[in-house]
Structures are given as C-alpha cells and as structure tokens.
Amino acid sequence: MKWTDLDENWCPVARTLSLVGDRWTLLILRDCFLGMSRFDQFVSSTGATRHLISDRLKRLVEAEILEKQAYSERPKRYEYVLTEKGQEFAPALMAFRDWGKKHLPVRRQSQG
Amino acid sequence: MKWTDLDENWCPVARTLSLVGDRWTLLILRDCFLGMSRFDQFVSSTGATRHLISDRLKRLVEAEILEKQAYSERPKRYEYVLTEKGQEFAPALMAFRDWGKKHLPVRRQSQG
DNA sequence: TATATAAAGTTCTTATTTGGAACTTATGGC
C-alpha cells in the first residue's frame, strides 16, 4: 500500500498523514513556522537532499498548505509561505515540540 | 542523511520526528489509542506490510513508547501497550485528527 | 571578456527501504 492511498481513509489522522506523514515534510513546516521560506534554507536547515525538498514542496503547494510566491521578477525567484490551512497546523507541531522537550532531552550539543 | 540522525538535533520537533516521523509509526500509535494492541490488528488496520509493522513496533518498544507484554504463556504471545511516555503523545494525534477533520473531509466512503 | 556568486531547481547513478506473498513456530480443535 502506498501512503498517498490514505487520502480517502475514514480516519482523519490517516488522511492528515497522507499529506504530512513524512519527516522531511514536517521539518519543512517547522521551518516555515520559524520564518523560513526559501528552497536553500529548507535544504540546509533540514539536511534533506535538494531532490526531496523539491518533491515535498510540490506536494505541500498542491495540498494548499504552502503557497508559492514570486519575490523577484528577474531572475524569477519564488518563496514558499504558509496558507491559512498551513498556519492551522501549528498545534500539531507544538504538540511534537512539547513531547520532544519532555521526553527526548539532548545529551550532547549537535547541529542539524 | 538518515532520519534516525535527527535524534540529537537541537530542535525538539526534529528529535520527535526521528522516532515517530513516519506514517506507519503514527498509525500504529493511533491504533493504540483506539484500544488495539496486537500485531495482526496493526497489520489489518493500517494496511502496512507485516515487515513494516514488525520493524516499527521494535523501534517503538526500544524508544519506550510501547511496552511488549505477554498475554499468553503457551504459546508465548505478546501484545503492545502504550507506556506513560506513549500516552503523552495523545495531544499530537488529536491535533492531527482535528486538522484532518477540518481540512480534509472525505468525499466518498472508503475503507482502510 | 572571463570568472565568480547566488537561487532554485533538475539529472544521474548508486544505495536503502518498502511491498507482497509465502513460510515458520507453537498450540489447540475436529
């Protein structure tokens, strides 16, 4: 079974996962909430490959969670910003953050 | 980069994703909150392969999110139950559920 | 003119993960 097959599942959790049930997608959304919006920012912040970021941004735009906006005309450059639908994903990320802070403390300092 | 490499990331969201940032893992947790606890229940409920379920349950037990408990001695049979750490994941799943209910309504009835 | 930089991707090849079905082990019932 493919995970996109979950999009018509009876369970709202499953349907949500068909879109964002993937670590890189969720990291991109985290970055958006931290104020990032550009391709290369997502690449260096998440550590995912350019290929992955490209793919996940397309999905997020198609799902209307992010919106692609031109911020420069020449050369044509785009950035990705949260739609209202995307903004409303905040509680989920905050729940992840809280759980991680409580149950997965960092031992040694590392960078990502 | 491998996703398990996120486990020492500075960001608590990333650390959380290193454990549960995967659709099948989160669906297994959803099932646990719905009262399921057995291997075959997870297989048929999620639609994931036995292989995947086996792998994800191992990770969840290792992370102390689930606990493996014998419910039969002969033959030896185990079930998986949420630990307190696992229970505290509820708010995250509820956030997913709420977002899905609001933003991803089902069109036609389907089963998963 | 030639070179370098920047941003946002795409392309290529190799490695890792997943899918799907069948098989295993232990036990009880008919």
Add this chain to the structure above:
DNA sequence: GCCATAAGTTCCAAATAAGAACTTTATATA
C-alpha cells in the same frame, strides 16, 4: 492428520532516497 490462529521472518522485485554534479538566469568583479 489437517485446519486455524497469532506473531513474526524470509525472499526478491519495485519504489524511494542519498549524494554529487549540472542547469538556468542574472548580478558583481577583475
């Protein structure tokens, strides 16, 4: 002996991801 149940494991083909280099459009510098 034969079938069923539960919890996995094994095998191979198919799909995804990793990593690095390349492309495109345009500005800046020597």
